[in-house]
Amino acid sequence: MSGIFSKIIAGEIPCYKVHEDENCFAFLDINPNAVGHTLCVTKKEVDKIFDLSEEDYSQLMQFSRKVALAMGKAIPCKRVGMSVIGLEVPHVHVHLIPLQAMEDATFQKKVSLSPEEFQATAAKIQACL
Numbered sequence: 597m598s599g600i601f602s603k604i605i606a607g608e609i610p611c612y613k614v615h616e617d618e619n620c621f622a623f624l625d626i627n628p629n630a631v632g633h634t635l636c637v638t639k640k641e642v643d644k645i646f647d648l649s650e651e652d653y654s655q656l657m658q659f660s661r662k663v664a665l666a667m668g669k670a671i672p673c674k675r676v677g678m679s680v681i682g683l684e685v686p687h688v689h690v691h692l693i694p695l696q697a698m699e700d701a702t703f704q705k706k707v708s709l710s711p712e713e714f715q716a717t718a719a720k721i722q723a724c725l
């Protein structure tokens with residue numbers, strides 16, 4: 597059975613999509629640490645990042661870098677941070693988080709956004725890709 601991120605990639609569950617290529621898919625985290633918090637996921641449903649093949653791992657990192665560079669232009673922040681956790685959703689994903697302070701990287705402080713704010717944020721990042 598497909599997991600939640602595979603359902604998002606297939607369009608069976610809605611998301612605020614940021615970018616997609618042949619191997620990877622990026623969308624806004626629904627419970628963001630900061631405005632612009634984006635998840636870059638592999639289209640292959642693999643649980644742990646270091647179980648990816650070298651090729652799949654490199655493709656995910658190149659894809660994440662492209663999205664992060666666009667986020668750095670689109671979202672006011674000191675820098676874009678990157679985390680890999682995976683304790684909640686067992687499908688490889690990179691968290692890209694616009695950082696103003698260390699607490700933005702802790703997953704303790706959350707921000708809530710309206711659907712319109714999510715949509716506008718995704719569009720801003722897309723415009724910088």
Ligand code: 5GP
Pocket residue numbers: 600611612623624625626627628635680681682683684685686
């Ligand atoms: P992790 O597995 O890395 O610990 O965390 C999973 C992340 O996925 C969390 O930050 C959570 O907010 C996000 N997430 C979980 N379910 C959904 C969902 O259905 N849609 C979106 N956009 N994000 C989700």
